[in-house]
Amino acid sequence: MEEIIWVMVLLSAGIVVGVLTLRFLARSRAAHAFYDVMRIESGCLITFYHGLCGTAEERYTLDEIRVVRFFCRSTKGNLTFMGEMQIVKKDGQKSRRYVYDGSTYVKKRIWRTSRALLLRTTEQIAEELALHGIRSELDPLMYRE
Incomplete structure (x- = not known):
């Protein structure tokens, strides 16, 4: 019995040490970095996937990207909206869908994202991609009322 208690x-x-370590690592990054879904630097598109085990990052060179697709989804009852970004490479391979919300636009935690804020966020990301010559496609259902 004593062994089970120990x-x-x-x-x-x-578990406590693991949780505290994750919190420390999350807070040690720049204040706005946690809300970013992507970054472009030195000829690469760097995407971020924020999960329970921290942030994973994947790199794509700009010349291997054919198109970046954006999708919209909502929770039950349209309480909040989330965007999804997927990268399609020239060889036909597709990346995972990177999820983002209005926090990416405002750079602080937002608990409910409206459709209008999600559209502004998506347009901001698409404009940044267009500055580097990357074509993007928006799902027509994003504009559905």
Whole structure:
């Protein structure tokens, strides 16, 4: 019985240390970096996937990208809207869908994103891509009322 208690104490301590480490790593980045879905630097498109285990980053060279597609989805009852960005390479391969919301536009946590704010966010990302010669396509359902 005593061994089980020690195992539970050590397991709990490990979980607490892991959570505190993740919080420290998340806060050690620049204040706005957590809300970014992508960045373009030195001829590469760098995309970010924010998950429970931290932030994963993937790189695509600008000349291998054919198009970036944007999609819209909403929660049940249209309480909040989320955008999805997918990269299609010239060889036909598709990336995962990177999820973003109005926090990307405002650079602070927003709990509910309206359709209008999501459209502004998507247009801002598409304009940034167009500055670097990357074509983008918007899902026509994004403009559906």
